[in-house]
Amino acid sequence: MKTILASLVLALGLASPLQAQNPETILPRNLLLVSDLEASKKFYAYALGLEITRDAPIADKITFKHLGIAETHTAHIVVLRPSPTLNGLPRESAMLALLQVSNPPLPKIQRPANLAVGEVALALRTNDIETVIKRLKEIGATFAVEPVRTPDGLIEMAVLDPDGVRMQINQRPDSEREKAARK
Amino acid sequence: MKKDHDLKGLMALLAMGLCLSSPVLSQDSPAPATVSVMSRMTMVVADIEASKRFYTYGLGYELLGDNVITNPVVKTQMGVAQDRTVRFAILRSSHMIEGKKREGAQLGLIQVGNPALPVMTRPAGADLASGETMMAMRTTNIDLVYARMKELKARILLEPMKSPDGKETELVVHDPDGVRIHVVQRPDREVADRPVEQPK
Numbered sequence: 543m544k545t546i547l548a549s550l551v552l553a554l555g556l557a558s559p560l561q562a563q564n565p566e567t568i569l570p571r572n573l574l575l576v577s578d579l580e581a582s583k584k585f586y587a588y589a590l591g592l593e594i595t596r597d598a599p600i601a602d603k604i605t606f607k608h609l610g611i612a613e614t615h616t617a618h619i620v621v622l623r624p625s626p627t628l629n630g631l632p633r634e635s636a637m638l639a640l641l642q643v644s645n646p647p648l649p650k651i652q653r654p655a656n657l658a659v660g661e662v663a664l665a666l667r668t669n670d671i672e673t674v675i676k677r678l679k680e681i682g683a684t685f686a687v688e689p690v691r692t693p694d695g696l697i698e699m700a701v702l703d704p705d706g707v708r709m710q711i712n713q714r715p716d717s718e719r720e721k722a723a724r725k
Numbered sequence: 726m727k728k729d730h731d732l733k734g735l736m737a738l739l740a741m742g743l744c745l746s747s748p749v750l751s752q753d754s755p756a757p758a759t760v761s762v763m764s765r766m767t768m769v770v771a772d773i774e775a776s777k778r779f780y781t782y783g784l785g786y787e788l789l790g791d792n793v794i795t796n797p798v799v800k801t802q803m804g805v806a807q808d809r810t811v812r813f814a815i816l817r818s819s820h821m822i823e824g825k826k827r828e829g830a831q832l833g834l835i836q837v838g839n840p841a842l843p844v845m846t847r848p849a850g851a852d853l854a855s856g857e858t859m860m861a862m863r864t865t866n867i868d869l870v871y872a873r874m875k876e877l878k879a880r881i882l883l884e885p886m887k888s889p890d891g892k893e894t895e896l897v898v899h900d901p902d903g904v905r906i907h908v909v910q911r912p913d914r915e916v917a918d919r920p921v922e923q924p925k
Contacts, residue, residue: 568818608886608895659843663766667764
């Protein structure tokens with residue numbers, strides 16, 4: 543009950559004029575630190591169908607400072623863009639970037655279980671899950687949860703990217719809200 | 726908890742994606758034949774109250790919902806046993822930034838109990854490791870974010886640092902579970918399709 547009250551107070555507080563004093567922050571980009579860029583590109587661009595908009599070494603040394611890595615490292619970035627529309631509706635969503643640091647490579651994070659505190663699971667929605675499944679199998683991806691089909695037309699599964707990042711992928715019909723928004 | 730997020734609504738949110746439709750691909754355009762969109766990042770947290778405070782008070786996110794998950798399908802998809810307790814909160818980033826309507830992907834916070842999950846760790850001495858996920862955020866008021874990060878006793882990996890031209894300031898922090906966040910303030914311009922780093 544206390545928790546519920548606290549949530550309510552928090553929600554009310556955010557809706558109050560005090561909101562003007564809060565910082566405004568958006569999340570334009572999610573970055574994954576990858577150990578094998580080519581494997582990750584296959585996963586995200588080929589299997590999931592995200593569009594590569596940038597694929598280049600990072601020359602800007604200030605980025606190395608931001609990352610807290612020595613300038614003797616090399617770093618390569620691939621930026622992937624989600625589709626800008628959903629069933630004909632323009633949408634904004636976060637970009638996904640893959641970042642590989644080499645020379646020497648970064649140590650690997652230690653994930654003690656399939657699901658662990660500190661990890662970030664990504665949720666994706668696709669228009670063609672059959673192709674996604676076929677391609678994921680083709681590249682040998684790990685399925686944490688095999689595709690499940692529900693009576694209302696949702697197909698959902700959980701897969702791990704080449705570095706073990708969990709990915710919830712689904713295909714589903716438009717919700718009533720989305721249908722209404724198209725009119 | 727908000728009334729407008731009943732279980733069905735939550736299910737829909739859990740399953741929600743932002744974009745899916747396929748733009749027509751021309752004949753000569755190579756694969757992909759599929760269109761996928763990242764709709765949400767869900768952070769697996771140790772203390773959901775601390776995380777909510779971090780993202781709402783610290784960064785200005787809005788809390789959309791906070792519920793206990795009982796749906797067995799959802800638990801299965803997350804790979805947790807049915808007897809575990811699962812709490813799930815959804816946050817949305819601010820709508821207005823520098824006078825423009827901006828809506829980023831949603832953030833989810835998930836806390837699993839009974840028993841609690843193990844914690845992911847970086848190798849000793851490393852602040853950066855492959856397999857980790859970082860977030861790049863953009864804010865309108867980095868001084869305020871910085872002050873709140875200090876107030877919340879967040880771990881600060883990089884004090885606010887100005888770019889050589891003085892136009893951008895970047896701050897790097899860890900969220901309560903060690904997820905790396907780069908917070909940037911920069912003059913207004915299109916950000917949605919802008920690459921992270923501009924080559925010189």
